Amino acid sequence: MVSSLLRFVRPDEIQIALTVGSLEVAACLQPLVNTRLVTSRVFQPTEIDASSDPWRYLGSRIRAARSARDMSMQALATAVHVSKGFISQIEHAARHPEEQLVKAMDSVLKADGELNTAYRLAVRWTEDNEAGGNKYADYFDAVLELEVDAVRIDWFGGGLFPGLLQTPEYATEISRRPFRSTSEVQSLVDGRMERASILDGGAGPKLLVILDEAALRRPVGGPEVMAGQLLHTARLIREGRIVVQVLPFDAGAHPLLAGQLIIMRFADAPPVAYVEAPHAGQLIQDQSTLDDCALSYDLARAAALSPEASLERIESAAKEYST
Structure with missing residues (x-):
């Protein structure tokens, strides 16, 4: 080629x-291992x-x-x-x-x-x-542009809470790393908090999240940070602003083990998916691959707990970190 x-x-x-x-054409995730009336922006x-x-x-x-x-x-x-x-x-x-x-x-x-x-x-x-295995340093920039226009976002966050749900304390902990300055970390956290504002009010996208149980159990930042993150997520659920389903450990293998997946849908444009691994990400617009992504997401969601049971597990985990 x-x-x-x-x-x-x-x-x-x-x-x-x-x-x-x-170039090897790969299916969903392999490169990296409703409609509602709205004003178009x-x-x-x-x-x-x-x-x-x-x-x-x-x-x-x-x-x-x-x-x-x-x-x-x-x-x-x-x-x-x-x-x-x-x-x-x-x-x-x-x-x-x-x-x-x-x-x-x-x-x-x-x-x-x-x-x-x-x-x-x-x-x-x-x-x-x-x-050549090269990806742009700003590979996530297109997602930042698109998510504000989306009417619905289906998000599998892997072992972390999705960026739109993160508290400042949680975001700070996962942004810290050797050779990254305090100002760089703060800039990343500020950007993440600004993104999360699209969930404020009623004009933002409908956010549906599949959360791997690993995200609940990994003590990012310690008990206090984790309790705050879990309670923040539970509050958003109880306010009816998001839907979260926990994918429990006992579900075993599932189609999204390979990494993060985001599917964005729009009122006036075709859907797009985004897959991510460390230091690399890829937007997917090919319809057949999008179909693969949607099927993988649906199968993982079928293996997850109900929204009610998921909320109970999230709040139970928060209590464990608080004791």
């Missing part, structure tokens, strides 16, 4: 060095460095083609049968489009194949990075 290494000189010029590599135009990666470059070419034809984002969305919000996500590189959609946009915008070429280069660049 052809892969490529791209060096972007400026937004309208690309230098390409082609190499030969390989379109990404606000910000300064975007189109030279920073080829997906941003593709977005800049779409915007330029729209501008050249004096076509609004909504008009393009209507012409290619997707939502305005989805076009905005593509233009800002929060989502990667399928090839057929790019071909349709290229045709509607009369871009003479420019968008198709930019898309192929982006795909090859991504293949090269994945085949």
Whole structure:
């Protein structure tokens, strides 16, 4: 399979060095081992460095083609049968489009194949990075952009509480590590607390969590920190703001043992999944792999305790840490 290494000189010029590599297409998690009425949020135009990666470059070419034809984002969305919000996500590189959609946009915008070429280069660049085992340092950035638009988030947190549920004390403990300064830790914790604010009020996503029992039993930060984390989670459950199901140890093996899984659903755009392992993460948009992810999540949820029994276990664990 052809892969490529791209060096972007400026937004309208690309230098390409082609190499030969390989990419093994993997199912959900393997790379790393309802609808409700809402107001669609379109990404606000910000300064975007189109030279920073080829997906941003593709977005800049779409915007330029729209501008050249004096076509609004909504008009393009209507012409290619997707939502305005989805076009905005593509233009800002929060989502990667399928090839057929790019071909349709290229045709509607009369871009003479420019968008198709930019898309192929982006795909090859991504293949090269994945085949070489390289991931971006900001691999979670796309999730941060997307989760605020999601109408529903299905989250399997593995052996930790999901970031949206963490207390400042718990987040501080898991952020500490050798060679990381106190200010860096505090910055990470502040960012996590800001993210959690999407659960405030009634406009945020519906959050459904499968929590491995290991997260309840691992004494992160000691008894006081754990009791606070468990009671915070229980409070959110009792307030009806989240649904949590504990996956007990005696459930044995389950489909999500390999790592973390997040599935985000949107009112006006296709769903997306995110899988993560230490120091690496990957967004999944391919429909067949998304189906695999959804099935794995559903099977794990089927093996979990009921929400009522889960709340009882969480509060029981909190009492154990408090005594």
